[in-house]
Amino acid sequence: MSDASSRPTLGGIAQGLSGSRRDFLRSSAGMVLGGALAGASPFLYAGPLKKRKMIVVTFGGGARDQETFAPQGQDNIPRLLKELIPQASFFTQVVNHGILGHYVATASLATGVYETLNNFASVPPQHPTVFEYFRKDLKRPPTDAWVVAPSNGFSHIGESDSRLYGPGWGAQVVLPKHLLMAAMSQGTTDYEHLLRDNYETPLFAPQLGGNEFELRQLETMLKLSVADFKSQAKTISSPDELSIYVAHQLMRQQAPSLIWITMHDIDVAHTGAYSLYVEAIRRTDRLCAELWKIVQSNPEYAGNTTMLILPDFGRDSDEEAGGNGFQHHRTGDPSSRTTWMMALGAGVREGVIYDHPLQSTDLVPTLGSIMGFQATLSQGRPIQDLL
Amino acid sequence: MLPRDLKPEQFSSYPPEARKLAVNNLTTLQQLPLSFLPSLLRELIEYDYKFPVEAHEISREIAQLGSLSPAQMQEWFRSFRELSLSNKFEEFNWLNQPAQFVEQLSAYLWSTHQLDKFRKAAMEYGDRMRATATPAQPPASRLGIAIIGQGLNSYDGLLFRNLREHGTYFSHINPENGVQQLLKVVATRAQASSLPYGHWYVEGGQTIEHSPMLTCVSYQALEPVRLALLSNMQAEIKRPGMGPEELRTNLAALQPADVGLDKQGDAVLNHFQLKLLTEGSGTQIFSTTFAQWTAREALRRAQPLTLLVRFGPRQRERSMNELLSNTDGHSEPDLRGSLIDADMGAYYNWINQQRLPGADRSSFIAWFEGSPQAVAIGPSFAQGATSNSVASLKDILTWAVG
Numbered sequence: 001m002s003d004a005s006s007r008p009t010l011g012g013i014a015q016g017l018s019g020s021r022r023d024f025l026r027s028s029a030g031m032v033l034g035g036a037l038a039g040a041s042p043f044l045y046a047g048p049l050k051k052r053k054m055i056v057v058t059f060g061g062g063a064r065d066q067e068t069f070a071p072q073g074q075d076n077i078p079r080l081l082k083e084l085i086p087q088a089s090f091f092t093q094v095v096n097h098g099i100l101g102h103y104v105a106t107a108s109l110a111t112g113v114y115e116t117l118n119n120f121a122s123v124p125p126q127h128p129t130v131f132e133y134f135r136k137d138l139k140r141p142p143t144d145a146w147v148v149a150p151s152n153g154f155s156h157i158g159e160s161d162s163r164l165y166g167p168g169w170g171a172q173v174v175l176p177k178h179l180l181m182a183a184m185s186q187g188t189t190d191y192e193h194l195l196r197d198n199y200e201t202p203l204f205a206p207q208l209g210g211n212e213f214e215l216r217q218l219e220t221m222l223k224l225s226v227a228d229f230k231s232q233a234k235t236i237s238s239p240d241e242l243s244i245y246v247a248h249q250l251m252r253q254q255a256p257s258l259i260w261i262t263m264h265d266i267d268v269a270h271t272g273a274y275s276l277y278v279e280a281i282r283r284t285d286r287l288c289a290e291l292w293k294i295v296q297s298n299p300e301y302a303g304n305t306t307m308l309i310l311p312d313f314g315r316d317s318d319e320e321a322g323g324n325g326f327q328h329h330r331t332g333d334p335s336s337r338t339t340w341m342m343a344l345g346a347g348v349r350e351g352v353i354y355d356h357p358l359q360s361t362d363l364v365p366t367l368g369s370i371m372g373f374q375a376t377l378s379q380g381r382p383i384q385d386l387l
Numbered sequence: 388m389l390p391r392d393l394k395p396e397q398f399s400s401y402p403p404e405a406r407k408l409a410v411n412n413l414t415t416l417q418q419l420p421l422s423f424l425p426s427l428l429r430e431l432i433e434y435d436y437k438f439p440v441e442a443h444e445i446s447r448e449i450a451q452l453g454s455l456s457p458a459q460m461q462e463w464f465r466s467f468r469e470l471s472l473s474n475k476f477e478e479f480n481w482l483n484q485p486a487q488f489v490e491q492l493s494a495y496l497w498s499t500h501q502l503d504k505f506r507k508a509a510m511e512y513g514d515r516m517r518a519t520a521t522p523a524q525p526p527a528s529r530l531g532i533a534i535i536g537q538g539l540n541s542y543d544g545l546l547f548r549n550l551r552e553h554g555t556y557f558s559h560i561n562p563e564n565g566v567q568q569l570l571k572v573v574a575t576r577a578q579a580s581s582l583p584y585g586h587w588y589v590e591g592g593q594t595i596e597h598s599p600m601l602t603c604v605s606y607q608a609l610e611p612v613r614l615a616l617l618s619n620m621q622a623e624i625k626r627p628g629m630g631p632e633e634l635r636t637n638l639a640a641l642q643p644a645d646v647g648l649d650k651q652g653d654a655v656l657n658h659f660q661l662k663l664l665t666e667g668s669g670t671q672i673f674s675t676t677f678a679q680w681t682a683r684e685a686l687r688r689a690q691p692l693t694l695l696v697r698f699g700p701r702q703r704e705r706s707m708n709e710l711l712s713n714t715d716g717h718s719e720p721d722l723r724g725s726l727i728d729a730d731m732g733a734y735y736n737w738i739n740q741q742r743l744p745g746a747d748r749s750s751f752i753a754w755f756e757g758s759p760q761a762v763a764i765g766p767s768f769a770q771g772a773t774s775n776s777v778a779s780l781k782d783i784l785t786w787a788v789g
Contacts, residue, residue, distance in 0.1 A: 072548065099497040116498040120631045268704070271669035272676030275727035276704055318738060324683060325735055327668065332502050 021069045021092040021340060031090065034354040034385055052346065052371055053305040055259045056363070057291065058109065060240065060284040061102055061267030062329050062336075064315045067281050069340065076281045079289035080342070084309075088344040089352045089385065096313040096337050096360040100329045103154060105312040105360070106262055110157060112364030112378025124156040124166075127377050130364045131158055131171035134258050137373035143221075145171035146256045148243045150264030157262075162377070171260065174217060174250070176242045180233055182214035183226045222249045238280075240265040244287050248294050255300040258371070263287065269315060272327050292344070306348060306370065308363070310341035343386055354385050389477060390424045391417045400483055405434035408446065415453040418460055421476060422505070423467045423512075425492070428485035436658035438584050438689040451519050463515055466508035470501055486639050490632070522744035527580045527692055528765075529749040530788050531740045532569055533682075533733035534697040536755045537592050539722040546726075546755055547762040549734040554751070554764030555772040561779045562757050566595065569695060569754075572784045574598035576693045584655075584689040591678035591729075592699025602691075604660060604681050606674040606699060613671050615646040616664050620671075638665040659684070673701040675725050679732035686739040696736055697756075698729035726755070737764060750787035754780060763787060 067073045074081060098108045101119030108115045111127040131145040147158045159170020218224050224232075236242050240263045247261050263284050269277035288309055295301045316323030317335035329336040341358070344350075347370065361380030368375040369382040395410045409416065409431060416424060430437075430445050437445065455463060473495065481488035496502040536542065547556060570588065577586035577600035588597050590605040597603060623629055623637050643657035644650050646664075663684060669676035675698055682696045700720035733753040740749055750765030764770075767786045 097500070101497075114500065116500075118494075271673055271704075272667075272679060273669065273673050273701065273704070273724065273728050274731035275721075275724035278727070279724075318735070321742060324680070325738075326731075332506055 021065065021090075031085065031351045031353045034089070034349075034352045051257065051304065053255075053257050053259075053301050054367060054371060055261065055291070055295065055305060055307040056109075056367070057288060057307065057309045058106060058260075058262045059288070059309055059311040060263035060265055060280060062100075062269070062311055062313050062315045062339075063266050063281050063284075064317070064326060064335060066318075067278055067326070076278055077285040079285045080309075083289050084292060084342060084344055085351075087348075087350050088342045089348050089350070089354060091341040091343070091354045091358055091383070091385075093355065093357045094310060094339050094341045094360060094362075095357055096339065098360065100313050100332065100336055102264070102267065102312060103157070106149075106154065107157060109310075109312060109360050109363055110260065111160065112361045112375050112380045114361060114379070122156060123161075125160040126162070128160050128162045128165040128375075129158065129170060130367055130375065131258065131260075132160060132162070132165035132169040133364070133368060133373045133375050134371060135171075136165055136169045138371070140257065142172060143254050144256050145258040145260075146250055146254070147171045147173045147260045147262070148247045148250070149173055149175055149260075149262045150239055150243065151175070151177065154262060157260075164377075171258070172221070174221070174246055175214075176246045177239060178214045179218050179222075179229065179246065180242065183218065183230050183233070221254060222246065223253045224249060238265050238283055240280075240284060240287055244291055244294075247291065251294065251298055251301060255298075258367075261291070269326050270328060272324070274326060277326055295345070304346050306343065306345040308341060308343050308367075310360075310363070311339045312360070313337060314339045348386065352385075358383060388482070390419050390421060393417050393482070397482055401432055402435035405431055408434055408449065412449045412453055415449060419452070420464050420467045421481070422470045422472055422492070423464060425481040425485040425488040428482065429489055432483075432485060433658070436655050438655060438659075440584075440690045441688050447520065448516060451516065463512065466504065466511060470496070470505060470508070471499070487636050490635065494632075525690070525692055525743075525745045526582070527576070528788060529691075529740060529743065529745055530573075530576065530693045530784075531736055531749070531751040532573070532693075532695040533729070533736050533751075533753040534566060534569065534695070534756050535729035535733055535753065536722075536726040536758065537698060538700045538720065539726050540757070542723065542726055542755070542758075544727075546730055546760055547733070547753055549731070550737060550751075550753055550762045550764060552771050553737070554762050554770060555768040555774055557761045557763065557774050557776075557778060557783065558759060559775055559777045560754065560759045560761045560783070561777065562754075562759060563779075565754060565780045566697065566756065568780045569752075569784070570595070570597050572781070572788075573601060573693050573695045576788070577601055580692055582692065585691050586693040587685050587689070587691045587695065589678055589681045589685065589694070589696040590699065591674040591697060591701075602656065602685075602689075604656075604663075604685075606677045609660060609664070612646045612648055612660070613664060616641075617671060619646065641665055659688070673728075674699045675701045675728035675732060678729070679735055682732070682736045683739050686736070686743060690743050694736070694740070696732075698725065698732060700725045701728065752780075752783055752787060 065073065068077050096105060098105060098114035099116065099119065104115050104117055104119040107117060107125040110129045111125050113127040115125050115127065117123050117126060134140060135145055149157055155173055155175060158173040160166055215226065218226065218229055232245060233242060236245060243261060243263065247259060250256060250259065265280040265283055266277060268280050292307060295305050295307065313329055314336045315326050315329045316331045317333055318325045320331045320333045323331040359380055361378060362383050363380065364378045365375045365380045366383040366386055369387050393413060393416055395413060398406045398409045401409060419427065434442060434445060476492065479488050479491065496505050573586060573588065574597065577598055584602050586601050588601040588603045590603065593607055594603065594605045620634065623634055641661065643661045646661065648657040648661060663670050663677065663681055667680040670680050678696050678698045682694060685691060685694060700722050703719055703721045737751045740751060748766060752761060752763045754761040761780065761783065763783050765787050
């Protein structure tokens with residue numbers, strides 16, 4: 001019989017998850033603990049910066065430690081471990097205290113406030129987004145902030161309905177599947193594998209959109225003809241791969257200063273097929289490394305870009321009786337709430353682990369402090385280790 | 388309406404046994420907070436279609452609540468009463484639609500950041516309820532069997548990674564007639580300890596000959612039901628204003644006959660099978676998911692003495708719209724992926740079995756069908772050990788359960 005008083009606390013379990021990530025990375029990647037370092041700003045070592053660029057990548061719809069940073073998961077993230085982590089500052093304990101649905105959690109990450117909107121409704125965030133703070137405070141043009149998002153529900157992620165910011169100050173949102181649907185309307189239908197959508201409710205698969213707006217976006221912003229886009233799409237194996245291709249094209253054509261890429265393939269876990277979930281983690285691992293290579297090979301970005309990679313949240317633990325393990329993120333247990341963040345590039349200390357708890361809402365004020373804008377309505381606090 | 392306003396005649400739409408239980412315990416139900424009662428009613432309204440073990444547990448739970456003094460009642464439900472609920476919940480028809488109420492309550496608790504409080508209250512309640520009675524031990528030790536990798540000749544990856552540390556890994560099993568040997572042992576156990584819904588055979592592929600004493604659930608046998616359900620879902624999705632929550636509400640209202648489950652059949656099993664397909668994610672499209680979820684629900688609800696699950700090959704991944712519309716529904720199977728799914732599914736079967744009373748005496752065997760690889764867990768097997776001795780599955784079963 002279990003005794004409530006002897007049950008580990010949520011904080012204790014989160015600390016345990018964090019500790020296992022830390023120990024694993026220290027032993028496998030030779031990283032050092034952040035607390036052992038002098039407190040000087042990493043920008044002292046960063047040298048003169050060109051116009052600062054920031055890329056935020058959400059790591060694909062929630063992945064657990066067992067399949068990533070625990071010893072048994074390391075086979076699934078070889079590129080993160082061998083290529084990116086040695087260049088990165090790694091935060092072992094990022095806790096999401098909000099609603100664990102992908103749209104609402106991504107909106108919370110983007111606003112720095114735990115949003116309470118309906119996860120399945122196509123509505124804007126209730127609080128100003130990082131894109132609005134960035135563009136309004138720094139007087140940046142619309143082409144300087146972009147979101148590449150996975151599915152229908154994310155079409156409003158770029159701009160809140162806040163009266164202080166809102167209309168006109170948001171990011172441009174590109175939905176690669178909509179681009180593809182628009183392109184497909186002019187011919188072939190060979191791309192079904194790239195149009196997977198909305199695993200979070202596998203019982204409900206909404207029809208994807210795609211119209212004249214997307215075709216104009218394709219031609220004017222991405223400088224791609226329909227024929228070229230379709231031809232390229234034929235070589236791509238998943239929706240997230242399509243997102244990275246679109247992001248690459250954006251960087252080449254528009255070179256925005258703030259790019260937010262939401263990966264989603266991993267959420268195939270909701271179908272209950274473990275092999276597909278693990279396969280998606282491996283793909284996301286590869287895509288993150290490829291994106292960083294794209295950054296390094298683009299003169300507009302090389303040397304002046306900071307990239308942050310973090311899952312929006314985790315997934316239920318195997319031990320949680322109310323859930324079904326990796327399949328969902330419904331129980332609100334520590335495994336589903338506690339995740340990690342990796343920072344790499346300009347202004348980031350390399351090979352350092354930070355073990356103290358952060359909140360998902362700390363992301364936006366941190367971006368503000370790095371890029372020079374005020375996230376006035378955010379509930380989070382800047383992460384001092386990145387400043 | 389609040390619980391204190393409940394009247395006997397309001398339970399008229401409940402099935403007979405459920406109505407009787409509710410009316411006989413009306414005073415108890417009236418004392419429960421709105422943040423709790425619909426969760427209990429969600430189970431109670433299905434009382435007539437519950438497996439014997441869970442029906443007994445519902446009766447016991449209500450009787451236990453009825454035995455609490457006013458002070459105890461206050462203490463037990465303080466945390467639930469401290470939750471702040473909007474008035475709209477009082478207006479909801481929670482008496483007749485408790486499942487829909489609970490779904491909306493869950494969304495509300497998430498959005499008002501009260502889910503952790505609710506979770507804590509629910510765990511405390513569960514602990515208190517469990518402490519009121521020693522769980523009934525099963526009349527015989529439980530046996531779980533998972534057969535994985537149907538149709539795949541070989542696999543070069545590491546199998547049973549999660550299970551090995553809990554038992555003994557066998558590398559030289561004689562696979563000949565393995566499935567038949569296992570089913571025979573299951574049939575013998577059913578003969579020896581005859582209990583309603585006590586011995587199960589879950590098949591993810593084509594059912595093979597088995598004892599009629601087993602409760603059998605099969606993915607392929609349910610194909611007409613799955614197709615009827617997918618067709619129903621496609622029609623609903625196309626309706627204006629339809630969203631995920633509305634679809635769930637519609638699915639929750641379906642009855643077995645709506646999707647072609649035999650009216651003359653076993654009503655309890657029909658309701659169980661309907662719920663597998665309307666409440667499970669992915670059970671409609673992937674046989675591996677279906678087999679794992681069926682095992683989970685069978686263990687949780689029926690608490691069988693014996694559960695044999697033979698995972699079958701699932702179809703390859705396609706776009707969700709394709710899968711749901713079932714175009715080319717008999718596409719080439721993904722055998723390797725199915726094995727990996729089933730390997731994890733076997734691990735979950737063992738975890739779920741170990742949540743039941745008598746876990747310290749339970750045994751579990753997982754076998755890669757047609758291969759010499761198996762793992763066995765239980766009091767008779769050393770943990771984290773490997774055996775390279777030649778053995779048959781029958782040998783292992785004998786060591787496991789005598």
